[in-house]
Amino acid sequence: MDRHTAEPTAEGLPGPNAAKWIDFHSEHAAPSEYSHEFVWDVTAEADGPFVTDVDGNVLLDFTCHIGAAPLGYNNEKVLDKLREFDLVEPMKIAGQDMYFGAGEDPESSPFPGSSHLMKRLCEVSEGYDMDTVFLSNSGAEAMENAMKVTHDNAPAAKYGVAFEGSFHGRTLGTLSVTKSSEVYTRHYPQISGIETVPFCTDRGCTAATCDCGFVTGEGTQLRRMLSPEGGHVNPAEVAFVVMEPIQGVGGYRFPSDDFMQEVQDVTDEYDIPLVVDEIQSGVGRTGEMWASDHYPIEPDVIASAKGLRVGATIANGELFPAESNRLGSTFGGGDVLSSMQGVFTLDAIEEYDLLENATERGRQAKELLRDDAPEYVADVRGKGLMLAVEFDTADRRNAVVEASLQRGLLTLGCGEKTIRLLPPLDATEREIALGIDIFTDAVDSVATRTPSAPSS
Numbered sequence: 001m002d003r004h005t006a007e008p009t010a011e012g013l014p015g016p017n018a019a020k021w022i023d024f025h026s027e028h029a030a031p032s033e034y035s036h037e038f039v040w041d042v043t044a045e046a047d048g049p050f051v052t053d054v055d056g057n058v059l060l061d062f063t064c065h066i067g068a069a070p071l072g073y074n075n076e077k078v079l080d081k082l083r084e085f086d087l088v089e090p091m092k093i094a095g096q097d098m099y100f101g102a103g104e105d106p107e108s109s110p111f112p113g114s115s116h117l118m119k120r121l122c123e124v125s126e127g128y129d130m131d132t133v134f135l136s137n138s139g140a141e142a143m144e145n146a147m148k149v150t151h152d153n154a155p156a157a158k159y160g161v162a163f164e165g166s167f168h169g170r171t172l173g174t175l176s177v178t179k180s181s182e183v184y185t186r187h188y189p190q191i192s193g194i195e196t197v198p199f200c201t202d203r204g205c206t207a208a209t210c211d212c213g214f215v216t217g218e219g220t221q222l223r224r225m226l227s228p229e230g231g232h233v234n235p236a237e238v239a240f241v242v243m244e245p246i247q248g249v250g251g252y253r254f255p256s257d258d259f260m261q262e263v264q265d266v267t268d269e270y271d272i273p274l275v276v277d278e279i280q281s282g283v284g285r286t287g288e289m290w291a292s293d294h295y296p297i298e299p300d301v302i303a304s305a306k307g308l309r310v311g312a313t314i315a316n317g318e319l320f321p322a323e324s325n326r327l328g329s330t331f332g333g334g335d336v337l338s339s340m341q342g343v344f345t346l347d348a349i350e351e352y353d354l355l356e357n358a359t360e361r362g363r364q365a366k367e368l369l370r371d372d373a374p375e376y377v378a379d380v381r382g383k384g385l386m387l388a389v390e391f392d393t394a395d396r397r398n399a400v401v402e403a404s405l406q407r408g409l410l411t412l413g414c415g416e417k418t419i420r421l422l423p424p425l426d427a428t429e430r431e432i433a434l435g436i437d438i439f440t441d442a443v444d445s446v447a448t449r450t451p452s453a454p455s456s
Contacts, residue, residue: 001045001052003431008050008060008408008438013038015055035063035412036405046073049424049431061410062435064422067280067386070307070345072424077348078341085111088336095334096135112343114334117310120346124289125314128299132317134327135334139279139305140169143242145313145327146301147173150240150273152321157239160191161222161272163199165250165415168242168277177242180250195233197221199247200259203381207258214259222266235270240301245291248280251415252388254381260295273300273319280386283307284349284425287359287384294383309345310338354425358384361427368436374443376452378417387421388414389439392453396446403442409435 014022014037021039038059044052049061049072064070071077093100095114102109106116118133134145151157162168162177169175170184176191178184198213198221207215214220218230222241225231241263247253267274276299281291283304292299302314311333321327332338349355362384369380369389379390391397397417404411414420421439423432 001047001050001058003047003050004428006047006050006058007434008058010057010059010406010408011055013053013055013057013405015053015057017054021054035401036410038405038410048072048075049427049435057408059405059408059410060431060435060438062421062423062439063410063412064307064424066306066412067285067422068306068309070283070285070425071348072426075348075424075426077352077426078344081344081347082340091337092332092335094331095336095339096330097328097333100336111340113336114339117334117339117342117346118312120343121304121308121312121314124346125302127293128302129316130302130314132315132320134313134320135339136311136313136330137332138169138311139277139303140171140174140311141330141333142279142303142305142311142313143168143177143275143277144171144173146242146275146303146315147177147240148327149301149313149315149320150275152326153273153319154237154239156237158237159193159195159233160239161195161197161225161241163243163247164196165199165247165253166242166244166277167247167249168244180247195225197225199243199250199253200255201253203254203256205256205258207262210259214262220262220266222263226266226270228270235272238270238272240273240275241267242275242277244277244281245295245297246281246286246383246386248420249414251390251418252381252386252420253415254383255295257296260297264297267300268298275299275301275303277303279303279305283345284355284358285384285386285422287355287362289349289355291383291386307345309341310334349425352426355384357427358425361385361423361429361432362387364429365421365423365432365436368433369440374447376447377443382421385421385423385425385427387423388418389421389443390415390418393417393451395451399446399449400439400442403445404439407438407442409438409442411439 018039039054041054051073121133122131164179167180168177175185176194201212223229225233226235276292305311376392381388394417412420
């Protein structure tokens with residue numbers, strides 16, 4: 001397959017072969033959230049955003065596996081480097097708890113390992129004075145360790161602060177700071193002491209225009225909960241404030257600079273560590289290495305995963321526990337293959353100017369999406385190639401996801417009424433134009449089939 005000429009060809013999804021695979025999978029799999037009845041054929045041709053299913057349909061994937069495959073499928077920018085050496089066994093080991101190398105020294109190593117990945121992560125985070133990394137399997141583990149690190153740093157802490165609409169993972173610890181839907185948390189035990197404040201819903205708002213509830217006549221809710229400001233929480237007992245710089249599952253909500261400045265001011269004033277969850281928004285997705293780079297904040301801890309191919313908790317060494325084994329024993333953290341993929345992904349972002357490409361292609365996509373958008377498109381927003389289209393109703397959003405799939409375009413819902421679009425970071429002008437053309441055709445097709453929201 002040549003991505004420069006490939007076109008989507010979709011007929012009657014799911015096809016008969018996909019139906020067989022779905023039935024087979026469902027025999028033993030616990031219920032989960034499968035967004036499409038699309039079955040990727042891992043033995044068939046795929047290139048960049050183009051992928052083949054088990055019925056031979058070619059689809060244009062604007063989900064990138066929820067950002068976990070930042071360069072799409074079989075991308076030569078990564079594969080070409082992986083071919084340079086023979087794979088070894090075992091590739092998945094307790095990489096954070098066992099050293100591994102190749103050759104006499106790190107400088108002459110034929111391929112990068114976990115040590116190289118941690119070095120690169122510190123380099124791309126040095127603007128925040130971060131020099132230490134703990135690798136793990138996943139984003140949830142990266143977040144768990146961020147919470148553990150900050151609690152260890154403040155042993156008397158009784159509280160943590162999270163934001164409405166947040167999603168930080170599905171482990172019991174991260175569910176305690178996940179506030180986007182009760183389906184994730186219902187009947188599960190929670191960490192005590194988690195306070196919740198509103199997240200900014202208007203990317204252009206100021207203190208004077210805020211109507212999301214964060215700002216009140218007596219100041220912001222974040223500030224007012226603290227005892228020096230008349231609240232019930234002693235700031236010395238707050239282990240962390242945790243936030244997604246851009247909320248993902250909660251609806252691709254992009255905050256205002258004023259909101260972010262207040263978060264920074266409060267955490268600075270009371271010396272509360274600011275933990276940022278960059279699991280979906282980081283590693284170049286927004287046109288900057290970290291989404292935090294767009295805003296007036298200085299995170300103390302970054303949790304990364306997905307596009308990085310491995311979980312990582314990044315901070316200054318002074319924040320991490322000094323005691324040996326206070327953190328540790330994570331199977332697969334910094335394993336051989338994931339570490340290489342992480343380094344090669346960071347290499348590709350730098351070598352091919354993919355931050356600039358994400359910015360340019362994101363601008364192109366937003367212009368195309370906004371051009372003659374029907375009235376039931378409530379908003380088009382995004383930074384880089386982290387894009388969102390919000391509709392007037394959830395039913396219309398769902399209908400557009402299905403209509404896009406039937407035309408050969410994979411998309412994902414988020415929030416209540418929003419579709420997220422995540423093209424590969426190296427998407428071309430042609431691929432963006434092709435994908436947005438399919439998407440807008442799908443949007444137009446549901447105009448008469450889906451009722452509009454009632455007027456207020």
